Amino acid sequence: MDNQTQLDAFYAELENDSLQGLWRVVRNMMSRTPSSPARPFHWQWPRLRRHLDAAAELIGVADIAKADRVADRRVLVLVNPGLKERNTTTPTIAASLQLIRPGEVAPAHRHSSTAIRFMIDGHGAFSAVDGEKFCMEPGDLVLTPSMAWHNHGNETDRPVVWMDGLDAPLMMQLCAFFYDDYPKDEHEIVRSPGFSVKKYAAGGLRPMPSAGSSGVSPLWHYRFEDAYRALSNLAQVEVDPVEGAALDYVNPLTGGHALPTIGCRIQLLPAGFAGAAHRHTGHVIYHVVKGEGCTTMGEERFPWQQGDCFVLPPWLWHKHESAGHGESILFSMSDVPVLEALQLYKEELQPQL
Ligand SMILES: [Fe+2]
Numbered sequence: 001m002d003n004q005t006q007l008d009a010f011y012a013e014l015e016n017d018s019l020q021g022l023w024r025v026v027r028n029m030m031s032r033t034p035s036s037p038a039r040p041f042h043w044q045w046p047r048l049r050r051h052l053d054a055a056a057e058l059i060g061v062a063d064i065a066k067a068d069r070v071a072d073r074r075v076l077v078l079v080n081p082g083l084k085e086r087n088t089t090t091p092t093i094a095a096s097l098q099l100i101r102p103g104e105v106a107p108a109h110r111h112s113s114t115a116i117r118f119m120i121d122g123h124g125a126f127s128a129v130d131g132e133k134f135c136m137e138p139g140d141l142v143l144t145p146s147m148a149w150h151n152h153g154n155e156t157d158r159p160v161v162w163m164d165g166l167d168a169p170l171m172m173q174l175c176a177f178f179y180d181d182y183p184k185d186e187h188e189i190v191r192s193p194g195f196s197v198k199k200y201a202a203g204g205l206r207p208m209p210s211a212g213s214s215g216v217s218p219l220w221h222y223r224f225e226d227a228y229r230a231l232s233n234l235a236q237v238e239v240d241p242v243e244g245a246a247l248d249y250v251n252p253l254t255g256g257h258a259l260p261t262i263g264c265r266i267q268l269l270p271a272g273f274a275g276a277a278h279r280h281t282g283h284v285i286y287h288v289v290k291g292e293g294c295t296t297m298g299e300e301r302f303p304w305q306q307g308d309c310f311v312l313p314p315w316l317w318h319k320h321e322s323a324g325h326g327e328s329i330l331f332s333m334s335d336v337p338v339l340e341a342l343q344l345y346k347e348e349l350q351p352q353l
């Protein structure tokens with residue numbers, strides 16, 4: 001028997017015994033620098049809006065719910081071209097846009113996946129989280145911590161659109177997904193309107209008692225008017241050369257990330273801002289809240305305007321620019337809190353030539 005035949009027989013025996021020679025597969029298990037199946041990609045608002053409006057006409061939420069209660073929502077997932085088979089935006093976070101027509105509700109449920117909502121268009125639709133109802137204005141952020149009961153609805157007379165972000169892909173990879181339906185369509189409201197904002201959005205003051213924080217923010221509604229005021233104040237005194245005036249949404253009890261798996265940030269790029277290039281670990285999904293500009297990722301330029309979304313894979317040089325005629329505001333979510341917890345967050349500035 002020649003050597004190749006012996007080897008083939010050996011590999012076949014290994015496979016039969018559920019073994020594999022690491023030397024044959026190690027290239028698929030390691031990389032010298034971070035690599036991701038996600039690609040830099042950009043979704044333009046006019047097309048997103050057109051598809052959402054078509055979905056509003058064609059897709060009845062009640063009809064979907066009859067077939068599968070878990071699927072009872074009209075949501076377009078931002079599918080990264082590198083992750084088509086997984087139908088997700090990055091390997092850790094799925095971002096999507098949801099349109100809710102007047103009178104529609106998403107019945108109450110909970111899951112181990114952490115979620116956020118970021119309001120894009122429309123006034124006064126609500127998300128109810130663990131007994132508190134949050135009416136959302138454009139630019140507002142509402143958190144849905146892991147295993148918090150939640151239901152959504154639109155009691156206004158116009159359709160609303162918000163962005164959802166879920167760490168569902170990460171939960172699936174960790175095989176840690178739980179999902180429960182609530183016995184009723186709506187969870188009981190047990191807190192007065194504005195409870196969480198009145199108690200925890202205290203402008204740098206911390207309510208007592210402060211002990212016992214679980215690491216998840218008890219503040220679940222971050223209003224745009226507060227974020228914008230803070231951004232404008234910051235921009236008057238300090239603008240970071242890479243990020244502009246940038247603020248992270250934090251747990252007011254700890255100062256740490258608001259959520260353990262999704263990092264949320266809002267940043268203001270002054271008119272004419274030309275950011276320095278850097279790269280870091282972590283995927284980032286951006287939504288343009290206001291203005292227009294351009295983000296360069298790798299060799300490619302992605303001009304953006306209000307309503308657009310784009311995604312940045314890890315360890316790719318990138319820089320942001322804002323158009324000269326007005327400020328721009330970007331909201332983003334990332335898997336940076338996970339990387340930081342695992343001591344895997346790494347960042348570097350591109351050397352100037
Ligand atoms: Fe949910």
Ligand SMILES: [Fe+2]
Pocket residue numbers: 278279280318
């Ligand atoms: Fe960055």
